[in-house]
Amino acid sequence: MxxxxxxxxxxxxxxxxxxxxxxxxxxxxxxxxxxxxxxxxxxxxxxxxxxxxxxxxxxxxxxxxxxxxxxxxxxxxxxxxxxxxxxxxxxxxxxxxxxxxxxxxxxxxxxxxxxxxxxxxxxxxxxEVQYKYDNNFSKFYIKEHADLYSAYNNLTINFNHENKITVDGNDISREELVDFIKDFSDFMSDGKITIIHLNFDKRLSFDHYIQDKILAWQLTSNTIQLSSYEFIYDLDKLPECGCKL
Structure with missing residues (x-):
């Protein structure tokens, strides 16, 4: 019954x-x-x-x-x-x-x-997701709160307005992302947990957002976690840094 x-x-x-x-x-x-x-x-x-x-x-x-x-x-x-x-x-x-x-x-x-x-x-x-909206981007947030993140290996993934991917400012194809993150984490973590910080241009469609989130979910393991903060940014409102996001 x-x-x-x-x-x-x-x-x-x-x-x-x-x-x-x-x-x-x-x-x-x-x-x-x-x-x-x-x-x-x-x-x-x-x-x-x-x-x-x-x-x-x-x-x-x-x-x-x-x-x-x-x-x-x-x-x-x-x-x-x-x-x-x-x-x-x-x-x-x-x-x-x-x-x-x-x-x-x-x-x-x-x-x-x-x-x-x-x-x-x-x-x-x-x-558990907490959205940081408009004028926030993870690399700036991590720098401002260094005391909270110093114990982790931090990686910033950005999905730009064309839904192309960068990892810490480096272009990565969608097909290579999972293997790249896992290999990079194993090599650079030095025993630390890797925290993945996700950033999305707010012009992206919800369709792309879900596809990107599922891709990021495939990265997770005992040693790789997704940050509970997600950054939905307006490119025009981010601080000038002279760097590639």
Whole structure:
């Protein structure tokens, strides 16, 4: 009986998302990538962020009216939206959930996306992510807080407005990134934990953002961790450094 209830709840989740995505009036095009971080989540509330165009301006229309603070939140965000519209809304909802009078400390937040290889709905947790927005970049932040990071081997990964990748200012192809980071970490860490600091140009689409996040997730191991801080930057607002980001 218990197994049947769990199966029904899982099916209800998939059906709910698929119905909402296929509805003509409420269309959410989910990001696609080739790996599943999570495939199951129960006791959830859906949050939707729609892509709208009004008077030639792109708008993120948010529907969070069914969100319950004590549940896991699934963020279904249209892949066409740029990060400069998505992240402020995500930050607001994160804060709203944390400040709710009724909370469940075990509840998580996840982004939904489609695994194009396994042909299933998947989820990427981001509960612990804290966004540094607009005028922050990790290499400057690390320098300003050197006492917090001196015990680690720190690497800055930047996904620029063309979604090209640099590691500490050096160009790296997407295909080489995972092996490069793992080899570099083994060689340079000197026994320290390697912390990966992720930076994203805010002009990137949410689709690219999820693909980049999944790629970064593939770097993690017992000795390589992702920083809980993510930097969504405006290139025009960063301090002049005369260096390649």
């Amino acid at each position: 218990k197994i049947n209830i769990i199966i029904m709840r899982k099916l209800s989740l998939v059906i709910l998302v698929l119905l909402f995505i296929s509805c003509k009036k409420e269309d959410v095009q989910l990001p696609k990538t080739n790996a599943s971080v999570m495939t199951e989540i129960l006791d959830h509330s859906p949050i939707y962020m729609f892509f709208r165009v009004e008077d030639n301006d792109t708008i993120a229309e948010v529907n969070a009216k069914n969100s319950i603070s004590t549940t896991n939140w699934i963020f279904n965000i249209d892949k066409r939206l740029p990060l400069d519209l998505v992240i402020p809304e995500v930050k607001y909802l994160q804060k709203k959930k944390k400040q709710a009078s009724h909370k469940n400390e075990a509840a998580i937040n996840v982004f939904s996306y489609a695994d194009s290889t396994k042909q299933n709905l998947a989820f990427l947790p981001f509960t």
